[in-house]
Amino acid sequence: MLCYGVEMLDEQIERIRNEFESDTQRARSPQDLHNKYLGRKSGLVTLLLKQLQQVPAAEKPNAGKRINELKLEVEAGLDRLESEAAAQALAVRLESERVDVTLPGNRRPAGHAHPLTLVRSEIEEIFSFMGYSVEDGPEIESAFYNFEALNIPEHHPARDSQDTFYISDSLLLRTHTSPVQIRTMQKQRPPLRIICPGKVYRRDNPDATHSPAFQQIEGLAVDEGLTFRDFKGTLEFFLKSFFSQKTRVRFRPSYFAFTEPSAEVDISCIFCSGAGCRVCKASGWVEMLGAGMVDPAVFRYVDYDPEKLAGFAFGLGIERFAMLKYSVNNIQHFYDSDLRFLEQF
Numbered sequence: 627m628l629c630y631g632v633e634m635l636d637e638q639i640e641r642i643r644n645e646f647e648s649d650t651q652r653a654r655s656p657q658d659l660h661n662k663y664l665g666r667k668s669g670l671v672t673l674l675l676k677q678l679q680q681v682p683a684a685e686k687p688n689a690g691k692r693i694n695e696l697k698l699e700v701e702a703g704l705d706r707l708e709s710e711a712a713a714q715a716l717a718v719r720l721e722s723e724r725v726d727v728t729l730p731g732n733r734r735p736a737g738h739a740h741p742l743t744l745v746r747s748e749i750e751e752i753f754s755f756m757g758y759s760v761e762d763g764p765e766i767e768s769a770f771y772n773f774e775a776l777n778i779p780e781h782h783p784a785r786d787s788q789d790t791f792y793i794s795d796s797l798l799l800r801t802h803t804s805p806v807q808i809r810t811m812q813k814q815r816p817p818l819r820i821i822c823p824g825k826v827y828r829r830d831n832p833d834a835t836h837s838p839a840f841q842q843i844e845g846l847a848v849d850e851g852l853t854f855r856d857f858k859g860t861l862e863f864f865l866k867s868f869f870s871q872k873t874r875v876r877f878r879p880s881y882f883a884f885t886e887p888s889a890e891v892d893i894s895c896i897f898c899s900g901a902g903c904r905v906c907k908a909s910g911w912v913e914m915l916g917a918g919m920v921d922p923a924v925f926r927y928v929d930y931d932p933e934k935l936a937g938f939a940f941g942l943g944i945e946r947f948a949m950l951k952y953s954v955n956n957i958q959h960f961y962d963s964d965l966r967f968l969e970q971f
């Protein structure tokens with residue numbers, strides 16, 4: 627391999643150039659070729675550069691220039707090979723990892739609100755529109771707020787109609803949301819327009835329309851000069867907004883210890899439009915609410931002046947509204963957590 631003449635050096639340059647060219651034609655890895663031609667100890671071009679010392683001084687600049695040209699050619703060739711190899715590797719990877727973006731994806735199940743929550747929100751929206759605010763109260767309640775302050779003293783027969791879970795002699799699970807009326811009137815001066823949604827408890831056996839734990843919404847308006855007409859108009863507006871404008875509303879005399887006069891509020895059956903069917907037991911009407919004008923005795927408990935003020939109140943079962951709205955024939959479906967049922971809403 628050693629040479630001392632310029633001609634021999636030229637021959638070697640040409641031979642290495644040809645060899646490099648044929649090497650690059652054959653598929654060899656750029657790293658192997660780098661070692662073969664530019665390796666620090668025995669690369670062919672490196673050895674050639676070392677031989678430069680033995681070239682006569684006059685020829686050195688010229689010889690060095692040509693070896694350098696060869697070196698640059700080899701480096702450029704290797705760069706080209708490397709980028710070709712990288713492009714080829716990328717093409718192979720892209721092919722093996724090809725994704726068909728037109729294939730349908732895996733649909734993730736999305737959660738949503740429970741039907742009772744949907745109904746509660748809708749009722750809250752209707753009353754917010756009429757200027758009512760939402761109030762809250764405790765589920766563990768005293769007998770005073772749940773009964774006495776609502777004009778239901780001990781041994782009053784009205785207590786029997788709401789069979790109660792007692793925690794102690796004076797503490798109980800509230801049987802209705804009406805105690806929140808009292809708590810709110812104690813806190814706020816009139817005028818007052820509130821609704822109070824929440825869970826209530828009664829010792830009722832579970833059946834298609836009863837549950838020992840269920841949800842109510844209480845409503846209360848108090849102001850000077852409120853009349854039975856305001857009471858009727860408000861509930862009619864609410865019931866027509868919730869069900870449909872075609873719904874007819876009827877007020878039947880009833881009894882609640884804390885309202886006078888009291889009423890049960892019915893709507894024309896939304897299934898048969900009042901013609902009579904199984905849901906309305908052929909009567910054409912379905913009972914929806916308990917309600918009435920606030921009894922002056924209740925105002926006295928909270929230090930409101932019954933001579934100046936008038937008010938109306940109402941209470942409804944959220945489950946009952948949900949059953950009618952969504953045609954659900956058994957209240958228990960709302961508590962069974964069966965996704966086949968819940969996914970329909």
Ligand code: FA5
Nearest residue numbers: 802804830836837840882916917939940941942943946
């Ligand atoms: C009351 O609870 C009164 N506090 C309502 C009221 C408020 C009247 C303000 C006047 C003024 P009642 O006991 O009727 O009323 O219950 C109201 C609603 O709760 C019923 O119409 C019914 O839809 C629902 N309800 C009663 N018991 C159950 C139960 N065990 N399971 C599911 N819903 C029930």
